[in-house]
Amino acid sequence: MSEFNYQNNQLHLENCNLSDIAKQVGTPVYVYSKKQILDNFNAYKESFDQYLSDTSYTICYACKANSNLHVLKIMADAGAGADIVSGGELTRVLRAGIPANKVVYSGVGKSRSELEQALKAGIFQINVESKEELSDLSNIASEIGINASVALRVNPDVDAKTHEKITTGKKENKFGIEFDNAYDTYQHAVSLPAITPVGLTMHIGSQLTDLAPFKNAFLRMAELVTDLRDAGCTVDHIDLGGGIGVIYEDSDKPVSIAEYTKLVQEIIAPLGCHIIIEPGRSITGNAGALLTDVMYVKKGNSRQFAILNAAMNDLARPALYDAYHPIWPCHKSEQGNLEKYDIVGPVCETGDRFSLNEDMQPLKSGDLLALMVSGAYGAVMSSTYNTRPLVPEVLVDGNEWKIIRRKWDVEDMLALENFD
Numbered sequence: 001m002s003e004f005n006y007q008n009n010q011l012h013l014e015n016c017n018l019s020d021i022a023k024q025v026g027t028p029v030y031v032y033s034k035k036q037i038l039d040n041f042n043a044y045k046e047s048f049d050q051y052l053s054d055t056s057y058t059i060c061y062a063c064k065a066n067s068n069l070h071v072l073k074i075m076a077d078a079g080a081g082a083d084i085v086s087g088g089e090l091t092r093v094l095r096a097g098i099p100a101n102k103v104v105y106s107g108v109g110k111s112r113s114e115l116e117q118a119l120k121a122g123i124f125q126i127n128v129e130s131k132e133e134l135s136d137l138s139n140i141a142s143e144i145g146i147n148a149s150v151a152l153r154v155n156p157d158v159d160a161k162t163h164e165k166i167t168t169g170k171k172e173n174k175f176g177i178e179f180d181n182a183y184d185t186y187q188h189a190v191s192l193p194a195i196t197p198v199g200l201t202m203h204i205g206s207q208l209t210d211l212a213p214f215k216n217a218f219l220r221m222a223e224l225v226t227d228l229r230d231a232g233c234t235v236d237h238i239d240l241g242g243g244i245g246v247i248y249e250d251s252d253k254p255v256s257i258a259e260y261t262k263l264v265q266e267i268i269a270p271l272g273c274h275i276i277i278e279p280g281r282s283i284t285g286n287a288g289a290l291l292t293d294v295m296y297v298k299k300g301n302s303r304q305f306a307i308l309n310a311a312m313n314d315l316a317r318p319a320l321y322d323a324y325h326p327i328w329p330c331h332k333s334e335q336g337n338l339e340k341y342d343i344v345g346p347v348c349e350t351g352d353r354f355s356l357n358e359d360m361q362p363l364k365s366g367d368l369l370a371l372m373v374s375g376a377y378g379a380v381m382s383s384t385y386n387t388r389p390l391v392p393e394v395l396v397d398g399n400e401w402k403i404i405r406r407k408w409d410v411e412d413m414l415a416l417e418n419f420d
């Protein structure tokens with residue numbers, strides 16, 4: 001069940017009227033439900049506890065999906081670990097109270113200072129994506145005298161059948177070590193100073209709606225673990241990445257967590273490794289929306305445009321991936337008649353549009369809309385293009401809410417460019 005609900009035709013999040021929040025904070029503004037975030041996290045936890053009761057596991061929230069400190073604090077209090085992809089994210093997750101020994105670090109290009117930071121913090125494992133990174137890490141770890149726990153990211157060469165810009169597990173993608181080289185690279189890692197290979201990791205893509213790619217990848221990973229053990233290597237951790245999708249359109253049928261967990265039980269659990277998963281989108285995606293005002297309704301001869309005060313810089317996914325976010329009115333009209341609108345932002349780019357030919361109740365200037373399912377890869381991807389300040393973020397909890405990122409103004413931005 002969604003925490004977004006209409007009460008007397010007014011869109012609420014949990015028990016807060018979103019029109020009140022918009023009035024007090026201004027728009028555009030991101031709003032998130034604490035309860036939905038926790039429910040999404042607990043769905044994984046309960047499923048793992050049900051199907052994998054004898055297996056040790058860590059849910060490392062992929063914090064690039066939404067890394068607001070207050071969101072991370074919710075995850076920390078719920079017992080989650082974190083999957084990070086930069087030194088900045090490491091600083092964030094530690095600040096929010098996620099223990100270093102539950103942090104895994106992914107990414108194809110980590111800098112020297114980021115690797116040093118991770119080693120000094122004592123994180124659980126560094127997910128290494130190339131032979132070159134292995135040798136750099138070995139040098140850095142030797143110099144500072146801290147041993148590195150390493151999982152090798154394997155590219156299992158399966159097609160996740162998702163959008164081409166978020167598929168990561170085909171051999172032509174930049175991610176991970178090619179499957180055919182993984183066995184040799186693992187043995188090479190064993191021989192390197194200050195490196196302890198602890199296991200394998202994979203992440204084949206995002207917004208997966210089909211279980212088969214997971215199954216194929218899991219089978220390949222299990223085969224590799226067995227081969228490595230036969231060669232005398234220790235393989236204690238297996239990290240399965242993230243990727244379970246959310247519902248953006250009614251036709252979306254994301255992989256079910258129960259089906260996913262059953263696959264893990266069948267194929268991965270028998271290996272006896274500590275299992276890590278890194279869900280991102282499925283934790284925060286449907287917990288958030290971007291509230292925006294209709295500035296103008298512009299009627300042409302053949303189309304009418306609703307011009308919002310939110311733009312591609314605030315929510316980049318439509319421009320970046322042709323993604324669709326459902327658009328809900330915050331005050332639902334009693335009449336049932338619908339009209340067609342092109343829903344667009346004010347930025348000087350044709351790609352700055354949220355939906356074409358959207359059926360909406362009649363709109364007018366000043367109407368408040370919600371761009372739904374924006375809790376993941378929303379605020380974190382925003383930019384200040386067109387010198388538009390980053391928008392505030394609000395966390396709802398029952399009938400209370402608070403600002404968790406304050407509104408920027410233009411002076412905040414210009415202050416970084418002072419030249420006297």
Ligand SMILES: *Cc1c(COP(=O)(O)O)cnc(C)c1O
Pocket residue numbers: 062064065083106107203205206207241242243244278279280281282
């Ligand atoms: C982005 C990413 C994730 C999270 O993916 P979702 O589709 O949001 O669950 C997990 N692991 C890695 C390595 C990633 O890059």
